[in-house]
Amino acid sequence: MRTPSSTTSTKADGFRRFEVITGVGRRxxxxxxxxxxxxxxxxxxxxxxxxxARRYGLHASQLFTWRQQLQRSAxxxxxxxxxxxxxxxxxxxxxxxxxxxxxxxxxxxxVVRVGADVDxxxxxxxxxxxxxxx
Numbered sequence: 282m283r284t285p286s287s288t289t290s291t292k293a294d295g296f297r298r299f300e301v302i303t304g305v306g307r308r309x310x311x312x313x314x315x316x317x318x319x320x321x322x323x324x325x326x327x328x329x330x331x332x333x334a335r336r337y338g339l340h341a342s343q344l345f346t347w348r349q350q351l352q353r354s355a356x357x358x359x360x361x362x363x364x365x366x367x368x369x370x371x372x373x374x375x376x377x378x379x380x381x382x383x384x385x386x387x388x389x390x391x392v393v394r395v396g397a398d399v400d401x402x403x404x405x406x407x408x409x410x411x412x413x414x415x
Contacts, residue, residue, distance in 0.1 A: 316347050323348070356389040388412060 311319075323333040323344055330348075334341045382397030391411045395404055 317351065319344065320347050320351055 319333060319337055319339075322328070323330040330344055331341045333339075334344045384395050384397075384399075386393040386395070386408065388408070388411050393404075393407060393411060
């Protein structure tokens with residue numbers, strides 16, 4: 282059995298400090314227009330992204346996340362506009378083949394180049410992966 286002991290240290294006599302937070306926390310809501318304006322400012326070659334982030338009270342990683350989100354939305358919009366590609370039909374005559382039989386498929390900012398001997402299943406997987414990144 283333990284016997285109670287008394288101490289004379291100041292630690293036992295001290296008090297604990299509590300901080301009470303009232304109101305809304307630090308989280309802010311930025312409109313899409315504000316985000317676009319801040320991202321555009323951060324892309325200016327005369328300044329750095331870190332300086333822009335500090336100016337607006339942001340963490341630099343938040344600014345880089347906004348950049349990625351705007352790039353993805355721009356790529357998605359570009360893909361939506363290019364859903365249909367015009368096809369030009371050749372007149373009756375021999376088909377002109379590219380040397381090496383290469384095909385280029387442009388999906389927004391990504392361009393996929395394949396040869397004539399490409400496996401259709403592999404090409405389908407690549408195109409699905411490229412669409413998933415956009």
